[in-house]
Amino acid sequence: MKSLKITLIASAISLYHILSLTAAIDIASVNSPLDADYSADVSNSDLVNSGSSSLSAVSFSETPWFGPNAHNDGTVGIVNNTSTITWWRGAIAGSTYSITYQLDTTTNTSGYDINSIQTIHGWTNNSGNQKNQNYVVDISVVGSAGFNALASVAYLPFTSADNTASSKINITEDSTGILASGVDEIRFTYTVPPSAGRNPSPTIREIDVIGTPTTIPEPSASTLFAMSIIGCLLRRNR
Numbered sequence: 001m002k003s004l005k006i007t008l009i010a011s012a013i014s015l016y017h018i019l020s021l022t023a024a025i026d027i028a029s030v031n032s033p034l035d036a037d038y039s040a041d042v043s044n045s046d047l048v049n050s051g052s053s054s055l056s057a058v059s060f061s062e063t064p065w066f067g068p069n070a071h072n073d074g075t076v077g078i079v080n081n082t083s084t085i086t087w088w089r090g091a092i093a094g095s096t097y098s099i100t101y102q103l104d105t106t107t108n109t110s111g112y113d114i115n116s117i118q119t120i121h122g123w124t125n126n127s128g129n130q131k132n133q134n135y136v137v138d139i140s141v142v143g144s145a146g147f148n149a150l151a152s153v154a155y156l157p158f159t160s161a162d163n164t165a166s167s168k169i170n171i172t173e174d175s176t177g178i179l180a181s182g183v184d185e186i187r188f189t190y191t192v193p194p195s196a197g198r199n200p201s202p203t204i205r206e207i208d209v210i211g212t213p214t215t216i217p218e219p220s221a222s223t224l225f226a227m228s229i230i231g232c233l234l235r236r237n238r
Contacts, residue, residue: 024174029155031131035079035124035165038205042120044074046208047112048101048186054112054213056104061097061189065089067204071099076166076205080124084205087130091192091201098189101209108213111142111182115173116210117151119188122166123203130203131167132156134193140185142214147187150180156193166205181214 032038047054050072058072066087070077077084088097103112121131133155138147151171158164173179186209192200 025151025179026172026174027151027153028170028172029133029167031157031164031167033165035122036076037166038120038122038168039076041118041168042074042076042206043118043208043210047103047114047211048072048207048209049074054103054108055101057102059100059102062088064097071204071207072101073206076120076122085123086204087199088201091199093192093194093200095192095201096189097201098187099207100185100187102185103183105142105184109142110214110216111184112211113181113214114139114150114179114183114186114209114211115177116179116208117169117171118206118208118210119153119169120166120205120207121168121203122205124165129156129158129193129200131164132158132193133167133169133202135188135190135202137171138187138189139180139183140187141180141182142184143182147185150186182216183211183214 043049045052048058049055050069055072060068064086066082066089067085070084071086073084075084086099088095091097105111117137119133119135121133123130133153135153136149137151137153139150140147153169153171155167155169158167171179188207190202190204192202
């Protein structure tokens with residue numbers, strides 16, 4: 001009976017995480033002629049910020065040529081400085097690059113609630129389409145071996161001749177304010193769009209993932225009663 005109860009509770013927790021993936025997602029986009037126009041919007045205390053206690057590790061599908069630490073340093077950095085953007089060399093149309101953030105679950109064993117995501121691109125020189133943002137966000141939840149799709153962004157207003165310096169994407173949830181719960185990993189996969197132009201890799205200034213540790217609701221009395229009835233029936237049928 002004890003093992004059955006534990007199994008049922010574990011199943012309920014997994015179901016809670018899965019159901020939390022259903023969200024009314026809103027994606028907002030803006031751009032600016034100023035390279036560092038969104039510097040005041042950046043967070044230096046989000047879940048994936050470098051040095052945060054909630055961040056366990058960062059991995060890349062391919063090591064960036066510029067700024068491997070720029071994407072989560074809590075700042076948009078210096079204008080047109082290669083150390084303050086994350087950028088991959090040799091990109092062509094259709095190339096994909098990913099950044100995966102592994103969250104620490106040794107203390108927060110239930111994972112994290114994701115409330116919002118913000119991505120900022122910026123670079124004044126060369127091709128304007130480096131400020132296009134074309135990526136998908138996938139998450140892994142505690143107890144799951146794989147990733148689930150959370151959001152897809154295709155903000156592609158700029159051509160290679162466009163001098164717009166910065167773009168910003170904000171991903172939020174309209175209903176509950178929670179994009180996903182029980183998250184232990186989050187992955188951003190960027191795809192270089194067809195109208196690539198010169199040096200088409202995205203110029204990532206900052207990625208912010210705002211959230212808090214997940215709290216699993218205690219099973220209600222009716223739920224526990226139902227589980228005990230199921231346990232009795234299973235025991236009776238053995």
